[in-house]
Amino acid sequence: xxLVCVRGPLKQLAGGQAQxxxxxxxxxxxxxxxxxxxxxxxxxxxxxxxxxxxxxxxYVNGERGSDDTPxxxxxxxxxxxxxxxxxx
Amino acid sequence: xxxxxxxxKKGLFVLAGEPGAGFRIQARAFPGEPVDYAVRDARTxxxxxxxxxxFYGPKIWFAEDAAGEWSQAEGVELPAxxxxxxxRIWVIAAGEKDGRLYAGGDPGVLFQSDDGGESWQLNQxxxxxxxxxxxxxxxxxLCLHSIVPWPGEPDRLTIAISAAGVWHxxxxxxxxxxxxxxxxxxxxxxxxxEETTAxxxxxxxxxxxxxxxxxxxxxxxxxxxxxxxxxxxxxxAPLPSDFGFPLVIDPADPDSAxxxxxxxxxxxxxxxxxxxxxxxRDAGVSWQARGEGLPSADAYLTVLRLAFxxxxxxxxxxxxxxxxxxEVYGSTDAGGRWQTIAPLLPPxxxxxxx
Numbered sequence: 001x002x003l004v005c006v007r008g009p010l011k012q013l014a015g016g017q018a019q020x021x022x023x024x025x026x027x028x029x030x031x032x033x034x035x036x037x038x039x040x041x042x043x044x045x046x047x048x049x050x051x052x053x054x055x056x057x058x059y060v061n062g063e064r065g066s067d068d069t070p071x072x073x074x075x076x077x078x079x080x081x082x083x084x085x086x087x088x
Numbered sequence: 089x090x091x092x093x094x095x096x097k098k099g100l101f102v103l104a105g106e107p108g109a110g111f112r113i114q115a116r117a118f119p120g121e122p123v124d125y126a127v128r129d130a131r132t133x134x135x136x137x138x139x140x141x142x143f144y145g146p147k148i149w150f151a152e153d154a155a156g157e158w159s160q161a162e163g164v165e166l167p168a169x170x171x172x173x174x175x176r177i178w179v180i181a182a183g184e185k186d187g188r189l190y191a192g193g194d195p196g197v198l199f200q201s202d203d204g205g206e207s208w209q210l211n212q213x214x215x216x217x218x219x220x221x222x223x224x225x226x227x228x229x230l231c232l233h234s235i236v237p238w239p240g241e242p243d244r245l246t247i248a249i250s251a252a253g254v255w256h257x258x259x260x261x262x263x264x265x266x267x268x269x270x271x272x273x274x275x276x277x278x279x280x281x282e283e284t285t286a287x288x289x290x291x292x293x294x295x296x297x298x299x300x301x302x303x304x305x306x307x308x309x310x311x312x313x314x315x316x317x318x319x320x321x322x323x324x325a326p327l328p329s330d331f332g333f334p335l336v337i338d339p340a341d342p343d344s345a346x347x348x349x350x351x352x353x354x355x356x357x358x359x360x361x362x363x364x365x366x367x368x369r370d371a372g373v374s375w376q377a378r379g380e381g382l383p384s385a386d387a388y389l390t391v392l393r394l395a396f397x398x399x400x401x402x403x404x405x406x407x408x409x410x411x412x413x414x415e416v417y418g419s420t421d422a423g424g425r426w427q428t429i430a431p432l433l434p435p436x437x438x439x440x441x442x
Binding site: 043056082085 | 097098120121122141142143144145147160164165166167168170171172173174
């Protein structure tokens with residue numbers, strides 16, 4: 001199972017846990033499974049189209065990924081707010 | 089005690105004070121997040137806030153104490169598989185049924201709640217309206233910003249969308265029909281306006297004592313309807329400009345309306361570098377400038393459509409408005425005299441008073 005890491009409000013919504021062991025073959029599958037395990041997360045990372053929100057970045061083992069990036073067991077996936085989304 | 093809920097670009101500010109005696113910032117909620125609208129349901133006292141986190145998307149929140157803990161409402165989303173995402177919640181309004189609230193948002197959507205705002209459902213008839221593919225967003229998106237119930241008739245409701253015009257339902261939202269006759273859009277060719285939905289309504293209010301009367305601030309034009317929004321007559325000619333965003337009425341006087349003109353759509357600041365609220369008490373035949381206490385020189389303010397609100401009615405009606413440069417002004421005598429309520433807030437998106 002991959003390790004999904006979240007911070008800030010996402011951590012709070014995900015039961016107060018920053019790290020989650022989740023089974024899935026792609027980034028999107030992992031995030032969808034995270035939502036299933038923690039329904040309060042629903043709508044915060046994925047929008048209604050099932051896509052990762054524009055100003056959320058995902059990194060797989062430290063490299064920028066996207067919805068369909070493959071994930072191996074033991075990979076680490078960080079879900080982070082993007083620098084582009086801040087309010088000036 | 090008056091409470092102002094001020095939605096800003098960087099959080100919700102809860103201001104409290106005695107009218108005319110000064111306000112203080114009692115709390116700040118959602119720090120750093122755009123708060124597009126906040127209001128209390130006068131029936132229950134419950135507060136609502138609409139936020140649009142650039143990271144995590146639009147949400148509706150509710151709280152019994154606006155300075156306390158907020159809970160996220162459920163169901164504020166578009167249908168899965170629709171290939172569209174909710175962009176923003178613009179406004180929240182109480183309905184006529186017990187526990188009923190409405191929320192309007194972008195892309196031109198209406199939600200309703202029948203449990204006091206804890207859970208929401210999309211209005212399917214408006215979402216699936218056959219004219220929707222022709223709807224055009226305005227500069228602020230395809231925003232449903234005005235929701236005006238009919239007092240005592242819960243099945244009747246009028247809404248307005250920028251830029252998809254006025255819509256009425258008489259069957260509790262199961263069907264919707266247009267109400268745009270008489271509107272004239274200067275940004276469209278003169279021919280073909282009878283058929284279009286592309287009317288950029290900026291704000292709509294109903295006179296509760298005479299519910300068939302509505303007032304509208306349009307994208308160039310101020311209008312009045314005396315037939316429940318079936319047709320519209322232009323009443324903005326005496327104003328220094330008929331462009332602007334907000335509009336407020338005095339519920340005690342069906343002939344009353346207040347607007348805050350801006351120069352034009354190409355120059356969205358107060359005319360003559362001077363902040364003035366304009367009031368009519370004869371249904372738009374004449375307008376009087378109300379500006380005592382407001383900036384009279386070197387003032388280039390913009391007041392957005394939901395940033396002008398009232399509390400009470402009649403000669404002691406309180407009026408409040410906030411600008412995109414972060415000032416909030418208030419009056420305790422229906423606009424006669426004004427004072428600064430808060431001088432240094434972030435850009436004000438919306439304001440409500442209770």
